[in-house]
Amino acid sequence: MEAVWPRTIVRTCVIHLIRNNFRYASRAGWDKPAKDLEPVCTAPSEDAATSRFPDFSETWVASTRRS
Secondary structure (H helix, E strand, O other), X not given: OOOOOOOOOOOOOHHHHHHHHHHHOOHHHXXXXXXXXXXXXXXXXXXXXXXXXXXXXXXXXXXXXXX
């Protein structure tokens, strides 16, 4: 976008980037990762979300390596 409209402001929300990854899984498989991601999404601050993310990451990185 910035190449075509150089004055455009592009915002990148990390939560939306993470949640957009759900499209790569079937709908039937969304419930568990969504539940595990909830503490990150509902954190009261960026620092709290950052401290909660490793728990989510460890669970799901480990599960993708087993597949």
